[in-house]
Amino acid sequence: MKLYSMPSSGNSYKVRLLLALLGRDCEMIDVEYLTAALDEAKATGALPFGKAPVLHLDDGRVLAESNAILNWLGEGTEFLPGDAFTRAQMLSWMFWEQNQHEGVIAVRAALRNYPHRAAQATPERMAELLTRGNELMQMMEDHLAKNDWLAGDRISLADICLYAYTHTAESRVGYDLAPFPALRAWLARIAALPGYIGLED
Incomplete structure (x- = not known):
């Protein structure tokens, strides 16, 4: 491949x-x-x-x-739930990642890190993305405060999907994750998985 x-x-x-x-x-x-x-x-x-x-x-x-x-x-791995409802929950988080989360967290990252996008990083736009991003991460926090994983009782593709932009939200995007302890613990669980690689690995 x-x-x-x-x-x-x-x-x-x-x-x-x-x-x-x-x-x-x-x-x-x-x-x-x-x-x-x-x-x-x-x-x-x-x-x-x-x-x-x-x-x-x-x-x-x-x-x-x-x-x-x-x-x-x-397909055929532990990351795809066998139960139909749990699999649908996984997909709902993955759809949410693309139509809500990614359009805020990833956009703010792009405006901060790509020189060709710098002109779009107005104070008003950055503040708007900061506020909305905190609201989205609070949604994740509320769920993860009661659950170790996003869908079902074990890791799924939803966790991999949402980890991607969330794990650099502080270092690359400028969010403060201190108010989200459950989310931080979830990030640590994923980073501890065997075979894990970081964004720059």
Whole structure:
């Protein structure tokens, strides 16, 4: 397999993390923002939707979108719940990650860390994202204060999915996670998993 991966992106990282936890081999092709590698990947059609991550299977099939890739890789593993309702709960968190969480936490990270986005990082916009991000993390905190994992009683793809941008919310994005002790404990549980790799590993 080949993974077209943007090293700084949480969406690409979540796939790399699951591959590491599963101990699966995969060739990594880095396509960072504003690089010739990204331009080439787009030009050759390697990125069907024009963005990473994209997984190219050995048989020639191509799968785009991070959470779709997670679901495919998770098939038949402990990360995909066998119970239909628990699996649906997992998916609800993963949908929420893409339509709520990622559009706030990841956007604030991009405005802070990518020079070509700096002009959009107005004080008003950054403050708005900070406030909304804290509200979203409070939702996670409320759930994790009563549950070790997001869906069911064991780790699932939902945890891998939401870990990606949340674990750098302090270091890269400027949030204070001190008010969210249950969320911090959840982050630590994931970081302690065998095979774990960090964003920059």
